[in-house]
Amino acid sequence: MASEAPSVQADGRRAGRRPATSAAELEHLALRMFTEQGFDETTVDDIAREAGIGRRTVFRYFASKNDLAWGNFDAHLEDMRAALADAPPDEPMLAVLRRAILDFNTYPAAEGAWLRRRMTLILGTPALQAHSTLRFESWRTVVAEFVARRVGQPVGALLPQAVAAAHLGVAVTAYEQWLRSGDTDLVGILAEALDLLGTGFAAL
Incomplete structure (x- = not known):
């Protein structure tokens, strides 16, 4: 039997996913999204939502979207x-x-x-x-x-x-x-x- 699609929380993040809690985790997530979706097409809000953290938390790790690419x-x-x-x-x-x-x-x-x-x-x-x-x-x-x-x-x-x-x-x-x-x-x-x-x- 096919598995059910993962549920999505109100903030858009898939339920049950552990939030990104380190700069390395966030960097890897961003790199994956950039290469799969395109750099221009991926926003900081998209990354924050996928990581299960707030936009401000992203900027505590990295000063800009460009800096995410450089790790x-x-x-x-x-x-x-x-x-x-x-x-x-x-x-x-x-x-x-x-x-x-x-x-x-x-x-x-x-x-x-x-x-x-x-x-x-x-x-x-x-x-x-x-x-x-x-x-x-x-x-x-x-x-x-x-x-x-x-x-x-x-x-x-x-x-x-x-x-x-x-x-x-x-x-x-x-x-x-x-x-x-x-x-x-x-x-x-x-x-x-x-x-x-x-x-x-x-x-x-």
Whole structure:
């Protein structure tokens, strides 16, 4: 016998569903809704209703709908900033950057499918592009600040900015390759891309 459809409460949430109680749960729910329904078509109210929480609670976890797509990017970025600051001063600059960037992009296996959803959404959704520019700029600033300290130049000087932009470029390209190639290893592709950059594309 076919099962009965789940009942719906007055707030539109399916009865019996446990409310989302963490930022990670809310992030995963939002990513699922964005990829299944479309980013533009999914509102914060839709997410709150599905999560079984109020709209204000959503904004306690995330400042905007755009931030839901990025998850805990800011916390990861602060971890990378700390790793760069703690690196031994005699370790070559590019080696430090390589390790920090690979660590920044290393996720538990259980998060792999969610990461693929997130990056497909971020790189392929026009409505997220302006917000993505701000996020990428924050990432570049962390790298440029590290390089500037190492070379004794202002953070806005050409060398720190060029190094930061080059590393961001190969990182984004590695993600694009990973998304196109199915189940291949993201960190492996990224390591290969960073090695190409580190050798000045000597293979050419």
